[in-house]
Amino acid sequence: MVSYRIAQVGKAHTIAESLIKPCVTDIVSYMLDEKAVKKINTIPLSNDIVRRRINDILTPIKSELISRLKCNNFSVQLDESTDVSGLAVLLLYSLGINNKYQTSLEEDLLLCQPLSTYTTGYDIFNMLNNFFEIEGLTWDNCIDICTDGAKAMVGKTSGVVLRIKEVTNNCSNSHCILHRQALAIKKIPIPLKNVLDEAVKIINFIKSRPLSTRLFTILCEDMGKYEEFIEMTTDSSLKTLFDKISLRDFWCSITNEYQSLPKKAILALLPFATTYLCETGFSSYYALTKTKYRNKLDAEADMRIQLSPIKPNIKILVNKKSQHHGSH
Numbered sequence: 001m002v003s004y005r006i007a008q009v010g011k012a013h014t015i016a017e018s019l020i021k022p023c024v025t026d027i028v029s030y031m032l033d034e035k036a037v038k039k040i041n042t043i044p045l046s047n048d049i050v051r052r053r054i055n056d057i058l059t060p061i062k063s064e065l066i067s068r069l070k071c072n073n074f075s076v077q078l079d080e081s082t083d084v085s086g087l088a089v090l091l092l093y094s095l096g097i098n099n100k101y102q103t104s105l106e107e108d109l110l111l112c113q114p115l116s117t118y119t120t121g122y123d124i125f126n127m128l129n130n131f132f133e134i135e136g137l138t139w140d141n142c143i144d145i146c147t148d149g150a151k152a153m154v155g156k157t158s159g160v161v162l163r164i165k166e167v168t169n170n171c172s173n174s175h176c177i178l179h180r181q182a183l184a185i186k187k188i189p190i191p192l193k194n195v196l197d198e199a200v201k202i203i204n205f206i207k208s209r210p211l212s213t214r215l216f217t218i219l220c221e222d223m224g225k226y227e228e229f230i231e232m233t234t235d236s237s238l239k240t241l242f243d244k245i246s247l248r249d250f251w252c253s254i255t256n257e258y259q260s261l262p263k264k265a266i267l268a269l270l271p272f273a274t275t276y277l278c279e280t281g282f283s284s285y286y287a288l289t290k291t292k293y294r295n296k297l298d299a300e301a302d303m304r305i306q307l308s309p310i311k312p313n314i315k316i317l318v319n320k321k322s323q324h325h326g327s328h
Contacts, residue, residue, distance in 0.1 A: 001314055002016055002020060002045060002050070003016070003049075003050045003053035003054050003057065004053075004054075004057055004305065004312065004314065006020075006050060006054075007054045007057070007301070007302045007305035007306055008305060008306050009306070010284060010302060010306050013047045013050040013051055013054075014047045016045035016046075016047075016050050017045045017046055017047070020045065021040070021041075021043070021045050024040055025037055025040050025041065028040050051301075054301045054302060054305060055301050056317055056321075057301075057305055057312045057314075057317065058300075058301040058304055058305060060312050060313065060316075060317070061304060061305065061308050061310045061312055062304065064310050065094070065108050065110065065308070065310060066135050066136070066137065068096055068097065068098065068106075069094060069096055069110075069137055069141065070136060070137060070138075070141075072096050072097045072141065073096065073097075073141050073142075073143050073266075073267065073270060074094050074095060074096030074097075074141060074142060074143070074270065075094070075095045075096075075142065075143055075144040075145070075146065075270040075271045075272055076092055076093060076094050076095075076110065076142060076144075076145055076146070076272070077092075077093045077095075077145070077146040077147070077176075077272040077274075077275045077277060077278055078090065078091065078092045078093070078124075078128075078145070078146075078147055078153070078160070078275075078278065079091055079147070079148060079275050079278035079279065079282070080115065080119055080124065080150075080152070081282045083285065087114045088114060088115040088119045089112065089113070089114050089115070089282075089285065089299075090111065090112070090113055090114075090115055090124060090127060090128075091109070091111070091112055091278045091281045091282065091285075092109075092110045092111035092112075092128065093107055093108065093109055093110060093272070093277045093278060093281070094107070094108055094110040095107050095270055095271075095272060096270070097252065097266070104248060104249045104252050105248040105249075105252060105266070105269065105270065106309060107277060107309070108307075108308050108309060108310065109277075109281065109303060109304050109307045109308055111128070111131055112281075112285075112299065112300045112303045112304065113127060113131075113300060115127065119152055120152055120158065121151075121152045121153065121155055121158045121159040121160045121162070121163060122158055122163070124152060124153075124160045125160050125163040125164065128160070128164075129167070139164060139167050139168040139171065140168050140170055142164070142168065142170075142171050143170055143171060143172065143267060143270055143271070144171065144172045144173065144174055144270060144271035144272070145160075145161055145164060145171060145172075145173045145174070146173070146174045146175075146176060146271060146272035146273070146274065146275055147160070147161065147173070147175070147176065147275065148175070148176050148275055149175060149176075154173070154175070161173045172271070174271050174272065174273070176272075176273075176274045176275040176276075228258055228259075228260055228261050231258075232254075232258060232261065238254065241253065241254075247269065248269055251265040251266050251269065252266065281303070281307060284303070284306060284307065285299060285303060
C-alpha cells in the first residue's frame with residue numbers, strides 16, 4: 001500500500017525509507033509501545049523493494065485494461081515529447097467501455113514508453129504495432145485516433161495515422177480540437193468556411209420545411225433508428241436519467257434496453273476530441289515522476305499507477321506474496 005501511494009503521487013521511491021517509515025515509527029512510539037515500533041522497523045521499504053512492489057501492482061492494472069480493449073471498440077489519443085534527460089517518450093491513452101459495470105466509458109493510460117532512436121511516423125507506428133501484437137490487441141477494435149498536427153502523426157506519406165489505416169479499414173482520425181481552435185483563430189480558410197456555411201443551410205432547410213422534415217424522417221426509418229428514437233423521447237424515466245448522469249454514462253446505461261441507437265451513440269462518443277490527457281500526462285511526467293534528480297527512472301509503472309482509474313486489489317497481491325514466501 002505504501003508503494004502504491006508513492007506511485008500515485010509521483011514521489012521518489014526513497015521517500016518510503018527516508019520519510020514515511022520514520023514518521024510511522026514516531027507515531028507508533030507515541031500512540032502504542034516499543035513492541036509495535038519493532039514490528040514497524042521490520043517492514044522493508046528500500047528503494048529497490050518499493051520499485052518491485054510498484055511493478056507487482058502494475059501487472060493487474062495493465063491486465064484489466066487490456067482485457068477491456070480486447071472485447072470492445074475503443075479510441076486512442078497519442079502524443080510524443082522529450083523529457084529532462086533528452087529521451088523521447090510516447091504516451092498513448094485509450095477510451096473504452098468499462099467491462100465491470102458496462103455503464104460507462106473510461107479513459108486510461110495504455111502506453112508510456114521511450115523511443116530509443118528516431119521519432120518518425122515509422123518508428124512510432126512500429127512501437128505501437130509491436131505493443132498491440134505482444135498484448136494481443138487488434139487494430140480492428142480501434143475506431144479513431146486523435147493526434148496533434150505534427151508531421152510524424154498525420155504526414156500524408158509516412159504518418160502514424162496513415163500507417164494505422166493501412167492495417168485496418170475501421171479506423172478514422174481526428175485532429176485535436178484545441179489545436180484546431182488555435183488554427184481557426186488565426187484565419188478560417190475559405191474552403192472550411194464554405195463547408196460550414198453549407199452545413200448551416202442544410203440544417204435550416206430541413207428545419208424550416210415540413211416536407212423536408214418528413215423526408216428526413218423517412219430516411220431515419222430506413223436506417224432503422226427513428227422508431228426507437230421516438231420511443232426513447234417519450235420515455236419520462238429516460239429524461240430523468242439523462243438529467244442526472246453524464247452523456248457517456250447515459251448511453252452506456254441503456255444498451256441492454258435499446259439496441260441500435262446506444263451502440264451508434266457510443267461509437268460517436270468514443271473518439272477523443274483533444275489530446276488533453278496526453279498533455280496533462282506529460283505534465284505529471286515532468287513535474288513529479290521523472291525529474292532531473294530521477295533522470296534514469298523507467299517511468300512506465302509509476303505513470304500507469306498514477307494516472308490509471310483502475311484500482312488494484314492489494315489484498316490479493318499480499319496473499320500471493322505470502323504464499324510465494326511460504327513455499328520456500
